[in-house]
Amino acid sequence: MMHLSLIKLRSFVAVGENLSFRIASEKLNLSQPAVSTHVRDLEKSIGVPLLSRTTRSVKLTPEGKNFLIRVTRSLTELEDVVLDLKEQAAFRRGRLSIGCVPSIASSVLPIVLAEFAEKYPDIKVQIFDEMADRLYQRVLSSEVDLMVGPISPQQNELEFLHLFDDRYVAIFPKHHPLAGKRSVTIKEVAKFPFLLLTSPTNVRIVLEKAFADANLSFDPEYEATTPGTIGGMIDKGLGITALPEMVMPTTLHPDLKMAPISRPRINRQIGMHTRRGELLPPAATEFSDTLRRVVEQEFGSKKRSNR
Numbered sequence: 001m002m003h004l005s006l007i008k009l010r011s012f013v014a015v016g017e018n019l020s021f022r023i024a025s026e027k028l029n030l031s032q033p034a035v036s037t038h039v040r041d042l043e044k045s046i047g048v049p050l051l052s053r054t055t056r057s058v059k060l061t062p063e064g065k066n067f068l069i070r071v072t073r074s075l076t077e078l079e080d081v082v083l084d085l086k087e088q089a090a091f092r093r094g095r096l097s098i099g100c101v102p103s104i105a106s107s108v109l110p111i112v113l114a115e116f117a118e119k120y121p122d123i124k125v126q127i128f129d130e131m132a133d134r135l136y137q138r139v140l141s142s143e144v145d146l147m148v149g150p151i152s153p154q155q156n157e158l159e160f161l162h163l164f165d166d167r168y169v170a171i172f173p174k175h176h177p178l179a180g181k182r183s184v185t186i187k188e189v190a191k192f193p194f195l196l197l198t199s200p201t202n203v204r205i206v207l208e209k210a211f212a213d214a215n216l217s218f219d220p221e222y223e224a225t226t227p228g229t230i231g232g233m234i235d236k237g238l239g240i241t242a243l244p245e246m247v248m249p250t251t252l253h254p255d256l257k258m259a260p261i262s263r264p265r266i267n268r269q270i271g272m273h274t275r276r277g278e279l280l281p282p283a284a285t286e287f288s289d290t291l292r293r294v295v296e297q298e299f300g301s302k303k304r305s306n307r
Contacts, residue, residue, distance in 0.1 A: 004045060009071055011038035012050060016068040019058045096283045099128045099135035099147035103166075103246040104270065109148065112294045116287055123283050131199045139273050145284040147273040148291065150202055150244075161272045161288075163295045168206070168266035169258040171231075171248060172240040176257070183262035186214045193239030195230050196220035197247075202268070207242060210266050227251045244268050 014024035015035065025032040043050050050064035060068060100109050105127065113125060128138060132149045139147045140157055151160050170184045172192075178184055190211065197203050211218040221239050224230050230241050231251025243251075248258055272288055274280060280288060 004042065006075075008038040008042045009075065011035045012042050013068060013072055013075065015039055015051065015058065016060055016064060017072075019060070021058065093122045094283055095124045095126065096287060097126045097128070097144040098287065099130065099138050099144040099149070099273075101132050101135065101149040102129050103244065103249075104148050105129035106249065107246055108291075108295065108298070111298055112287070112291050115294060116290045119290075120283070120286065125287075133199070133201055136273065139275060142275070145274075145280060146288060149270065149273065151269040151271060152273070153202055153205055157276050158273045159276045160269075161274075161292075162269055163271045163292065165267040166244040166246045166270050168210075168242050168261050168268070169245045169248065170240060170242050170261055171234060171251065171256055171258045173234060173237060174255050174257050176240065178240070178259060179257050181259050183260045185263040186210050186261060186266075187216065187263075189240065189242055189261065190214075190216045193221035194219070195233050195239040195241040196223045197225070197227060197230050197241065197243060198223045199225040203243065206266060206268060210242075210261075210264060213264065231256060242266070246270075 011024065011028060011030070011034075014027050015021055018024055018027070021032050021035055025035045028035065039051060046067075048063045049061050050067055052059045052061055052064075098109075106129075109127070109129075113127075116123075116125070128135065128144055130138075132152070135144070135147045135149055136152050136158065138144045148163075150166075151162070152158060170178060170189050172178050176192075178188065178192075181188075196207070208218050222233060224233065227243065227247055228251060230243075231253040234240060234251070234256055235253045242261060245258070245260075248256075272291065
């Protein structure tokens with residue numbers, strides 16, 4: 001079996017493409033005698049002359065021309081294989097930064113992470129579970145590779161891929177007059193003292209629009225920045241609230257009840273945010289594919305029922 005070294009093949013290609021031992025040696029960062037030796041050894045191994053040399057010129061023999069074409073093609077294919085392997089190695093190792101709003105981080109995200117970690121155990125994933133307003137900025141400043149959360153009403157710099165809809169529900173104490181209803185209207189919600197979750201700000205934007213569309217004044221009795229605080233206030237009878245359904249578990253008050261808001265139906269669009277015009281790195285691309293697959297498997301019926 002014939003063994004041809006890469007350096008000898010590269011030396012011949014460099015000489016054959018430039019028809020100059022001097023230029024070939026400069027391109028390869030080798031001495032001219034070394035390049036000449038590599039080509040002679042290659043010709044000896046093959047058994048045919050590849051170059052026609054004179055004191056003034058270097059030319060390819062007919063065999064050399066054919067050999068140059070085929071070796072160049074083979075070296076290119078070999079480089080592509082090596083590059084693919086390097087990309088795969090980088091893909092299977094490394095770091096990934098994901099932003100996710102708390103309501104999604106506690107429900108959807110763990111399922112995605114479990115599936116992703118099983119396939120790519122050597123990729124370290126850093127999670128930023130924060131309110132949407134902060135995460136939008138993290139995406140824009142490249143602090144995270146991608147973000148999962150509600151669509152931003154203002155950030156035109158972000159690309160948004162819709163995943164599913166999260167319906168708004170009214171939340172109230174278990175003995176409240178609305179308890180037992182299969183659904184409630186925004187007018188029924190407006191009859192009681194209203195507690196507003198002020199963070200993220202898109203909650204206020206959505207609710208203000210819903211009240212305005214129903215010709216109702218929007219005048220919250222109390223405002224707080226965390227779902228847990230709102231939940232405690234509801235539990236003590238200070239009022240009721242309306243929140244996306246997936247935020248409900250974060251109120252940490254199991255005795256609270258909820259009912260979907262049906263007239264009008266209010267949804268928030270949940271999806272993936274990336275920087276507009278930028279391609280995701282391979283690991284982030286696989287993570288996004290896993291995210292979409294899990295959403296379809298675990299939340300497909302919810303997505304369809306809320307349309």
